[in-house]
Each structure stands twice: as C-alpha cells, then as structure tokens.
Amino acid sequence: MASIISISDSSYEDEDFDSDGEQGMFSDVSSEEDTLMTVEDSEHISGSARKSRFACLDEATVMAKAETLVAKASSLLSLPSSSSKALLRYYKWDENRLSDVWFSDEAKVREAVGLKGESHSAGEESTSTSGGQASLCGICFENYPKEEMFAMECGHAFCRTCWRSYAENAIDEGAGSLQLRCINPDCKLLVMEDVMLSLLGEGRHREKYLQFSMRSFVDGSRMLQWCPAPGCTKVIECFDHPGSETPFDVQCNCGHGFCFTCGEESHRPADCTMRKNWIIKNSNESENLNWILSNSKPCPKCKRPIEKNYGCMHMTCAVCKYEFCWLCLGAWKDHGERTGGFYSCNKYEGKGSKDKDKKRRDFGRVSLERYMHYFERWNANKTSCAKACETHSRFLGLEDSLTAVSHNTGAPMSQLAFISEACNQVIECRKTLMWTYTYGYYNFDKNKAGNMKEFFEFLQGDAEYNLELLHNCVEVELQKYAEDGCGEVTREEFDAFRCKLTGLTKVTREYFEKLVYELENGLEGIKTRYASSAS
Structure with a gap:
C-alpha cells in the first residue's frame, strides 16, 4: 500500500534503531515515490517559521511601543500627547480608524471622547488657580487659598484633596478610571492621563493607573496578547495573525504555550470555534440533552x-x-x-408510518454513543498528557532525575538536553492528538463519511502509533537510567539509547507537523495527490 505520510531525513537512518531491534518500523513511510502527503511549503508547519512570526515582550517594551504610537498620532493630529493617548485608547489603539473619524468629523470625535473644543490651546489642559482670596470647594465646602484649588480647562475648580480622592476612588473601582470625567457631574470633560498623574503623586494608585493604561494598549491591540500563565507579565506580539477563527500557537518565554487567537490552551488542528463548542459540550451538564432526547418528550x-x-x-x-x-x-x-x-x-397513524418518537430516541442514543467514542479518546490523551508533564517534572523539577541519569551513565549534563526535548515533544504531541478527536467529531459525521474520513482515521492512527513509541521510550526505557540500582551502563549502550530517543523525537515531531498542516487544510492536498495517483 502506498504511504500516506512521508517522513525522511538524510541525517536520520533506520539503523539508529538496530540496538533494540526496531529497524524498519518507519520503513513504510520512507519512500518519497509512494507519498500522498508531502508539504512543499515547509514554512506553514515548521516550528522555527512560526516562532519568527511572534515575539515575547516585557512591560517596558510594551510601554515604549505605546508611546511610539502616541507620538505618531500627536504629529498627525497636531495634538498634545495626553489628548492623542485618550483618542487612541477610545478607538482601541487603531490609528487608521482614529485618523478616518478625526478628519471626517473632528467636533463629533472630541465630544465623544471628552476633549475640549479646538479653540483651547494645548497649554490650557489643566490650570491651578493662584492669588486672590480664598475659594469655596463645592465638594467638602471648605475654604482654601486659590493655589490649593485645581481646575481643568473647563474651569470647574475644587480643592486638590477632593480631586485626589476622586481620582483614587475611581482607580480603586477599576480600569474605568481611564475614562474618568470632570468632578462636576454636569461636565463631560475627560481627565487626561497627565492630569491624573499630577493629582496622584507617587504611590500605589499611580502604579495601578499606569498598569490600567498599559493594559488598555495590550487589550485594545489585535496584535498583542497577554500570556495567560499565572503570574506571568509577558506580552506576545503577533506579526502575521492568520484570522479570527484560525488557531495560531505561540509560546511565551516563561514556557507556557497557548493559542494567540482565543487565548486558550493550544488546540490545533481544531479551530477556535470547535474548541469552544467542545469544551461546552464536555461540561457536566452538556449531555443532558442526549438523555432528554432518549427518555423524555416535549x-x-x-x-x-x-x-x-x-x-x-x-x-x-x-x-x-x-x-x-x-x-x-x-x-x-x-x-x-x-x-x-x-x-x-x-389512534392509527397509517400503514407503514414510522414511530417518530422511537426514531428520535434512537437518534439520541446514537448521538451519545458517537460523542462518547470521541470524548473517551480525547480524555485518554489528555490524561496521558498530564502523565507526560509529570515525567517532565521528574527529570527537570525538584526530583531532578536528570542528575541521576548523568551519574548512572557518566554522561555530562550538557549532553542530556535531548531528554528535555523528548519530554516536551511527547507533551506537545499528546495535546495535538487530543484535539484531533475534536477535529474528527465536528468534521466527520455520518453525512461526511467516505474516503476523507478513512484518510483521517488512518493518519490519526499512524500518529498515535508513532507517539506511543516515543512515549514508551521516555516513560519506560529512560526511567531505568534514573533508578538507583540500574547497574553499570556502558557508553555504547547509552549512546544507542540517545540515538534512538533523538530519532524518535525528530520523526514524531515532523510527522505531527505535517499531520496538522494537512488537517488544517482540510486534507485537500491528500485528496488531490490521491486522485492524481489513482488516475
């Protein structure tokens, strides 16, 4: 039979498996003449190519990017930076949209955002009255010298203590403080960022406000996403976002990987809508509908x-x-x-009529059985992924089994990086295999059965077989080198094991990359090549 997936590499030969009698276990996928699944544009699937399409940023870099955008808007609109920042924030940091609406109807934009009319100059953004007699604060009803009163360009003056309390209370309530208006309830003038900072002085409220400001930039940008890992403050910048429903895997410097599009865990080849619907379906009450269909009537x-x-x-x-x-x-x-x-x-319904209720209940049972088929396999791979994470932690965590391997085999720690790579590969492939069942559930119902479903199941089965080989090598064969009583290990024996594990890691990675690529493209490439090979 012709091979469905071809994985070949001149640097990795079958004799690498001689020591354990595994030679030829990938031989049916080594012929380029027989292949029905090849990837001519490797950039679509290679990890290095994907990594070049996003970057991990710290908070300082994010702030610098925001200030660059503000400076650009200030120059274009001839406005002070505080006004430009307020405008960008209102329009979700979309400079093109801001430019369009501003030059289309400036007065309307000013009113919506809370900017004063253009007759006021840039230097009149805030005022601090001075000299003369004491003034009455309309909030606390105390008299203050005019130098202790404060007003924005609208002229509504109140004591600085009340202004500061007003600002701090707004910050305590949340990010809505970025849209804080004048303390006078009848005035809609926006309190600009520079005014807020001058009122707050130093302290936690100032820091919190600046955090809100930075978060508004990240949350409003389509090309920026916070790393969802607990405690991580990094931001991922995507240079080439594929679309609103297309999954795009990224990895933060903290090690956490996630889908940039939806912010959830990586779920390729299932798209974001599939993932969302699947998670809802898997919730505790999700299958009540199937029970209702099978056991009740409306x-x-x-x-x-x-x-x-x-x-x-x-x-x-x-x-x-x-x-x-x-x-x-x-x-x-x-x-x-x-x-x-x-x-x-x-009541007689007529000869030959079908029992609609029985048909409906039977449909409910079949639907439930089909769902359970995919869910059980999805969940089994999820459990295996968790076990793989435990294995990874054993070798790189507190137990530090890697040190034991180094001691038992005589291999320096610098030469054991292949173990971490193998563990990571198992975890990533388990996640991918897990989501292929979601992909299959939504793409191959009985109305879509046929050659493509058979191809999908063949590819999925091969992927599972290859991954099991790698997972067993990591979980069973590697473990013996970390045990206290493993005995003497010759260099030749461990080198053979290293060669085997490295090879399995490489082959499995390439297999899964190509599998995901084909599935995300609807198996159209295979369909075309299969048709041409059959003709």
Missing part, C-alpha cells in the same frame, strides 16, 4: 421536556398544566370512550 403546548414516571398515558405538564396523551401527544380531551377510553390510545 409538552405539545409549552415544549418543556417531560419524563414519564407513571404507567398511565394521561400526562399533565407541571409547568403549563396541559393534559395530553403520552403515546400520540394529542390533547387528552380528545381521548374519550369514542376513541377507546382514557387509558388506551388507539
């Missing part, structure tokens, strides 16, 4: 599902009190002596 009047818990056919809906017949769902008032009595429905 009330003919209010459509609420009703379970039959007594033997008689006379049903009364607990919600709308409608009385009906369980067998035919007709009104119970029509079931008198003329039709055979209240407890015997003899």
Whole structure:
C-alpha cells in the first residue's frame, strides 16, 4: 500500500534503531515515490517559521511601543500627547480608524471622547488657580487659598484633596478610571492621563493607573496578547495573525504555550470555534440533552421536556398544566370512550408510518454513543498528557532525575538536553492528538463519511502509533537510567539509547507537523495527490 505520510531525513537512518531491534518500523513511510502527503511549503508547519512570526515582550517594551504610537498620532493630529493617548485608547489603539473619524468629523470625535473644543490651546489642559482670596470647594465646602484649588480647562475648580480622592476612588473601582470625567457631574470633560498623574503623586494608585493604561494598549491591540500563565507579565506580539477563527500557537518565554487567537490552551488542528463548542459540550451538564432526547418528550403546548414516571398515558405538564396523551401527544380531551377510553390510545397513524418518537430516541442514543467514542479518546490523551508533564517534572523539577541519569551513565549534563526535548515533544504531541478527536467529531459525521474520513482515521492512527513509541521510550526505557540500582551502563549502550530517543523525537515531531498542516487544510492536498495517483 502506498504511504500516506512521508517522513525522511538524510541525517536520520533506520539503523539508529538496530540496538533494540526496531529497524524498519518507519520503513513504510520512507519512500518519497509512494507519498500522498508531502508539504512543499515547509514554512506553514515548521516550528522555527512560526516562532519568527511572534515575539515575547516585557512591560517596558510594551510601554515604549505605546508611546511610539502616541507620538505618531500627536504629529498627525497636531495634538498634545495626553489628548492623542485618550483618542487612541477610545478607538482601541487603531490609528487608521482614529485618523478616518478625526478628519471626517473632528467636533463629533472630541465630544465623544471628552476633549475640549479646538479653540483651547494645548497649554490650557489643566490650570491651578493662584492669588486672590480664598475659594469655596463645592465638594467638602471648605475654604482654601486659590493655589490649593485645581481646575481643568473647563474651569470647574475644587480643592486638590477632593480631586485626589476622586481620582483614587475611581482607580480603586477599576480600569474605568481611564475614562474618568470632570468632578462636576454636569461636565463631560475627560481627565487626561497627565492630569491624573499630577493629582496622584507617587504611590500605589499611580502604579495601578499606569498598569490600567498599559493594559488598555495590550487589550485594545489585535496584535498583542497577554500570556495567560499565572503570574506571568509577558506580552506576545503577533506579526502575521492568520484570522479570527484560525488557531495560531505561540509560546511565551516563561514556557507556557497557548493559542494567540482565543487565548486558550493550544488546540490545533481544531479551530477556535470547535474548541469552544467542545469544551461546552464536555461540561457536566452538556449531555443532558442526549438523555432528554432518549427518555423524555416535549409538552405539545409549552415544549418543556417531560419524563414519564407513571404507567398511565394521561400526562399533565407541571409547568403549563396541559393534559395530553403520552403515546400520540394529542390533547387528552380528545381521548374519550369514542376513541377507546382514557387509558388506551388507539389512534392509527397509517400503514407503514414510522414511530417518530422511537426514531428520535434512537437518534439520541446514537448521538451519545458517537460523542462518547470521541470524548473517551480525547480524555485518554489528555490524561496521558498530564502523565507526560509529570515525567517532565521528574527529570527537570525538584526530583531532578536528570542528575541521576548523568551519574548512572557518566554522561555530562550538557549532553542530556535531548531528554528535555523528548519530554516536551511527547507533551506537545499528546495535546495535538487530543484535539484531533475534536477535529474528527465536528468534521466527520455520518453525512461526511467516505474516503476523507478513512484518510483521517488512518493518519490519526499512524500518529498515535508513532507517539506511543516515543512515549514508551521516555516513560519506560529512560526511567531505568534514573533508578538507583540500574547497574553499570556502558557508553555504547547509552549512546544507542540517545540515538534512538533523538530519532524518535525528530520523526514524531515532523510527522505531527505535517499531520496538522494537512488537517488544517482540510486534507485537500491528500485528496488531490490521491486522485492524481489513482488516475
């Protein structure tokens, strides 16, 4: 049979497996002449190519990017930086949209954002009154020297103590403080960032406000995403976002990988909508619908599902009190002596008619069985992924089994990086294999059965087989080198093991990369090549 996936590399030969008698276990996927799955544009799948399409940023770099955008907007709109920042924040940091609406109707934009009319100069953004007699603060009703009063360009003056309390209370309530308006309830003038900072001085409120400001930049940008790992403050910048539903895997410098599009755990080849629907379906109550379909009927009047818990056919809906017949769902008032009595429905639907209720219940059972098939395998790989993470932690965590391997084999720690790579590969492949079942559930129902479903299951089965070889090598064969009583290990023996594990890691990685690429492209490449090879 022709191979479905071809994985070949001149630097990795089958004799690498001679020591354990595994030679040839990938031989059926080594011929380029037989291949039906090849990837001509490797940039679509290679990890290095994907990594070059995103970057991990610290907070200082993020702030610098925001200030660069503010400076650009200030130059374009001839506005002070505080006004430009307020405008960019209002329009989700979309400079193109801001430019369009600003030059289309500046007055309308100023009113919406809370900027004063253009007649006020840049130097009049805030004022601190001085000289003269004391003034009454309209908030605390205390008299203050005019130098202790503060007003923005709207002229509504209040004491600095009340202004500061007003700003701090807004910050304590959340990010809405970025849109804080004048303390006068009848005034809609925005409190600019520079005004807020001058009122706050130093302290936690100032730091919190600056955090809100930075977060507004990240949250408003389509090309920036916070790393969702607990305690991580890094930001991922995506240079080439593929689309609103297309998954795009990124990895933070902290080691956490996630889908840039939806912010959830990596879930390729399933798209973001599939992942969302699948997680909802897997929730505790998700399959109640299947049970309802199989064991209940809808009330003919209010459509609420009703379970039959007594033997008689006379049903009364607990919600709308409608009385009906369980067998035919007709009104119970029509079931008198003329039709055979209240407890015997003899309505005849016609020769050859199907039992719609039985058909509906059978459909519910089949639907549940199909779901359980995919869920059990999805969950099994999820469990295996968790076990792989435990193995990774054993070798690189507190137990530090890697040191034991180094001691038992005489190999320096610098030469054991291949173990970490193998552990990481198992984890990543388990995640991918896990989500192929979600992909299969939504893409290959009985209406889509056929060659593509068979191809998918063949590829999925091969992927699982290859991954099992790698996982077993990591979880079983590697473990013996970390045990206290492993005995003497010759250099030749460990070199053979290293060669085997390195080879398995490479082969499995390439297999899964190509598998994901083909699935994300709907197996169209295989369909085309299969058709051409058959003709």
